[in-house]
Amino acid sequence: MTMTIRHLPETLINQIAAGEVIERPAAAVKELVENSIDAGSSRIEVFIRDGGASLIAITDDGSGMTADDLTIAVERHATSKLPDDDLVNIGSLGFRGEALPSIGAVSRLTITSRPKKGGDAHAITVDAGKKSKPAPAAFPAGTKVEVRDLFYATPARLKFMKSPRTETQNVRDVVERLAMAYPDIHFRLTVDDKESLDLPAAPGDLYERRLARLQQIMGREFAENALRIEAEREGIRLSGYASLPTLNRGTNQHQYFFVNGRPVKDRLLIGAVRGAYMDFLAHDRHPMLCLFVDLPPESVDVNVHPAKAEVRFQDSALVRGLIVGGLKHAIAQAGHRASTSVADQTLQSFQAPQTAPRWDGQYGQPSFSGSAALRETPNAAYYHASAGNLAFDTAPSARPHLQAVPVEEPVDYPLGAACAQLHETYIVAQTKDGLVLVDQHAAHERLVYEDMKKALNSGGIARQPLLLPEVVEMDATSAERLLSRAAQLAELGLVIEPFGPGAVVVQETPALLGAMNIRKMVLDLADDIAAFGETMSLKEKLEEVCSTMACHGSVRAGRRLNLDEMNALLRQMECTPHSGQCNHGRPTYVELKLSDIEKLFGRR
Numbered sequence: 001m002t003m004t005i006r007h008l009p010e011t012l013i014n015q016i017a018a019g020e021v022i023e024r025p026a027a028a029v030k031e032l033v034e035n036s037i038d039a040g041s042s043r044i045e046v047f048i049r050d051g052g053a054s055l056i057a058i059t060d061d062g063s064g065m066t067a068d069d070l071t072i073a074v075e076r077h078a079t080s081k082l083p084d085d086d087l088v089n090i091g092s093l094g095f096r097g098e099a100l101p102s103i104g105a106v107s108r109l110t111i112t113s114r115p116k117k118g119g120d121a122h123a124i125t126v127d128a129g130k131k132s133k134p135a136p137a138a139f140p141a142g143t144k145v146e147v148r149d150l151f152y153a154t155p156a157r158l159k160f161m162k163s164p165r166t167e168t169q170n171v172r173d174v175v176e177r178l179a180m181a182y183p184d185i186h187f188r189l190t191v192d193d194k195e196s197l198d199l200p201a202a203p204g205d206l207y208e209r210r211l212a213r214l215q216q217i218m219g220r221e222f223a224e225n226a227l228r229i230e231a232e233r234e235g236i237r238l239s240g241y242a243s244l245p246t247l248n249r250g251t252n253q254h255q256y257f258f259v260n261g262r263p264v265k266d267r268l269l270i271g272a273v274r275g276a277y278m279d280f281l282a283h284d285r286h287p288m289l290c291l292f293v294d295l296p297p298e299s300v301d302v303n304v305h306p307a308k309a310e311v312r313f314q315d316s317a318l319v320r321g322l323i324v325g326g327l328k329h330a331i332a333q334a335g336h337r338a339s340t341s342v343a344d345q346t347l348q349s350f351q352a353p354q355t356a357p358r359w360d361g362q363y364g365q366p367s368f369s370g371s372a373a374l375r376e377t378p379n380a381a382y383y384h385a386s387a388g389n390l391a392f393d394t395a396p397s398a399r400p401h402l403q404a405v406p407v408e409e410p411v412d413y414p415l416g417a418a419c420a421q422l423h424e425t426y427i428v429a430q431t432k433d434g435l436v437l438v439d440q441h442a443a444h445e446r447l448v449y450e451d452m453k454k455a456l457n458s459g460g461i462a463r464q465p466l467l468l469p470e471v472v473e474m475d476a477t478s479a480e481r482l483l484s485r486a487a488q489l490a491e492l493g494l495v496i497e498p499f500g501p502g503a504v505v506v507q508e509t510p511a512l513l514g515a516m517n518i519r520k521m522v523l524d525l526a527d528d529i530a531a532f533g534e535t536m537s538l539k540e541k542l543e544e545v546c547s548t549m550a551c552h553g554s555v556r557a558g559r560r561l562n563l564d565e566m567n568a569l570l571r572q573m574e575c576t577p578h579s580g581q582c583n584h585g586r587p588t589y590v591e592l593k594l595s596d597i598e599k600l601f602g603r604r
Contacts, residue, residue: 022102024161025052025150026170031099032145033178036060039143042201043186046175050192051167056147064141065113067122067134073111074126076101100145105129107150113143128153172196176217177263180256180290183213207239214241214290218254221247222288227334229289231326235296236319238326242273242289244334245280246580246587254288259300259311261292266310269293272320276327279449280581289327293319332577414574415589418566424559427566434593436570440561442582443573443589445551450576451512452492461493463508470518476502478526485529496522524551 022028029046036044039062049055065073103109104126114121121139125132151161161167168191179187179199183206189197202212207228215223226241240258257269269291277287301312313319415438416431427438455461474482479502482489486496493510506518561569573579573588582588 022099022106022150024170025056025167026174028052028056028099028103028147028150029058029171030174030178031103032056032058032147033175035099035145036062036143037178037182037185039063041142041185043188045188045190046171047190048168048171048192051161051164052147052171053150053161053164053167054148056150057144059142059144061140061142062116064115064143065111066115066119070111070113070122070124070134074100074104074109074124074131101126101129103147103150104131106153108148108152110146110148111143112137112139112146114139114141116141168196177256177258180210180213180217181258181261181263181292183209210290211241218288218290222254227330229291229326229330231322231329233322233325234315234318236299236322237294238291238322239294240289240291242291242327242330243287244580245277245287245331245578248281248285248287250284250286252286255286256290258290258292259302260294260297262302262311264311268313268316268320269323272323273327275320276324276331279328280331280578291323293323295319334580335574335577413570415570418563418570421561421566424561427561427569429566429570431591434591434595434597436589436591438570438573438589439582439587440559440566440569442586443569443579445582446579446588447569447572447576448512450578452510455512461491462511463493463495464511465508466506466518470506471499471503472506472519472522473503474523474526478523478530479504481529482522482526489525494525 022031025048029048029052033044033046036058039060041060041062043061045057045059047055047057047059100109100111105128108128109126110123111125112121112123121137122134123137123139124134162170172189172191175187175189175197179185179197183202186201187197187199188195199213199216202209202216204212211223211226214226222241222243225244225247227244229238229240229242231238252270252273255270255273257264257266259266273287273289273291281287295313299314301314412432414431416429416436418427418429420428421440422428425440427440429436429438452461479498482496482504483498489496493508493512494506495508496504496506499505504522506522509516509518580588
């Protein structure tokens with residue numbers, strides 16, 4: 001059977017283009033709202049019904065169009081956004097000139113517009129590709145685009161639409177993303193006659209407007225724990241906000257990226273964020289953030305995806321390095337700060353007792369004696385209480401080691417002065433306006449890790465020879481993996497050698513770690529090396545190994561500390577970057593203000 005080559009009819013061409021550009025109602029909303037933004041609008045209203053299937057209406061107060069503009073606007077490959085025919089220097093959001101004719105090819109499209117500079121309003125309709133002539137209409141300055149019965153002209157496409165609820169959520173996501181990038185525009189979304197989103201224009205400078213808009217969309221918790229990101233390198237500028245590591249989520253859906261004001265979902269940017277937070281979060285946790293990358297139009301290709309969701313950078317390594325460096329610098333600047341959400345979660349976990357605890361009828365009078373070593377500290381005189389008089393009949397291992405700080409002496413340290421250790425695991429410290437509860441293992445793990453990284457970057461970690469080398473048995477594959485990394489492990493102070501099939505012998509360990517369970521640490525390292533394989537860079541591999549080793553070499557839960565040791569740990573946390581979270585992203589301390597404590601007891 002011979003087939004003759006022929007030109008497709010215009011209507012079918014537009015329907016194919018619609019399939020590429022308009023795959024669902026949210027895509028139509030995106031194209032139309034971007035047109036409104038490019039028109040210089042200060043207010044954009046979006047109305048949808050049935051998830052956008054039966055009606056999408058976009059109204060703006062932008063520059064508007066004349067009757068002649070309307071006629072050309074619904075033609076394919078017609079645009080006002082390429083004044084010099086240069087596809088490289090694109091300074092607007094939309095530029096293809098395919099959105100309106102593509103939408104009109106699969107729906108009933110009506111555009112009503114009036115130029116802001118003066119003139120009459122006109123309306124034009126496109127019904128399944130059939131265009132009418134512009135007709136006079138009554139409308140204020142701006143433009144209104146109505147899309148009715150989307151995909152009615154292509155029933156096959158209609159079958160693949162999701163439920164109205166799902167399509168509505170996709171539309172909301174599109175509006176929110178564009179609203180993040182343009183905080184000086186008032187956005188409003190109405191769904192089935194009910195207001196779903198109302199985002200007034202925010203006041204202040206660019207950063208203040210952005211943070212206010214992000215609070216409207218991502219919530220107060222993010223705004224309170226957001227780090228300001230600002231970096232620039234070779235004409236590429238990075239700005240925005242990112243959460244403290246202790247404010248994280250189980251997926252990356254709360255990560256928003258914009259390139260020259262255009263919302264994108266780019267794998268390079270997502271990978272850069274993961275690299276920046278690798279030191280601070282477990283692999284299954286993700287930060288919340290909103291980042292803006294601005295660079296010359298000729299340095300990025302925005303036309304590599306039909307829906308413009310992905311971009312291609314001329315120098316992708318430079319962009320990745322800028323993001324990783326900018327985020328790491330902001331996290332380092334935060335010092336030991338932890339997310340306020342940690343305190344909120346702590347308060348929520350408290351519950352008023354339903355019944356009073358039983359009293360055994362015995363009184364204990366605590367006897368106080370001064371601690372000479374701690375009276376020498378510049379801030380306050382510290383006292384410790386006799387645990388024997390306070391613990392009554394508890395077993396020795398369960399007795400809290402308690403110290404008290406006199407309230408008349410101010411405590412100026414950010415993390416306060418240690419006054420108790422609970423269950424040989426948690427340190428209680430009094431601050432000037434509240435208290436701090438520290439997880440001693442998590443905190444010391446971060447401190448050891450930072451010390452190891454510092455030593456690694458300054459020429460290597462000091463080793464400690466074992467008096468009796470320790471043999472660690474494992475499966476042959478794990479042993480081979482470990483031995484293949486022997487040189488890298490030696491840089492970290494861990495010297496291993498082969499010891500027959502399925503075993504290694506440990507000759508030296510990092511001096512920073514002190515006494516530890518060597519066998520367990522080596523087995524964990526073998527598991528880590530198997531997990532991250534060949535996909536990570538050498539530096540990332542070394543830091544991952546450092547993290548595992550630091551965990552084994554830190555102060556363990558269950559170890560009793562004296563007051564000097566507790567205060568030394570607090571002071572070291574205050575001067576160590578990233579000490580607000582352990583290597584897995586969990587908080588190392590919780591801070592409760594006096595006002596929070598008063599709420600617990602109904603004083604506020």
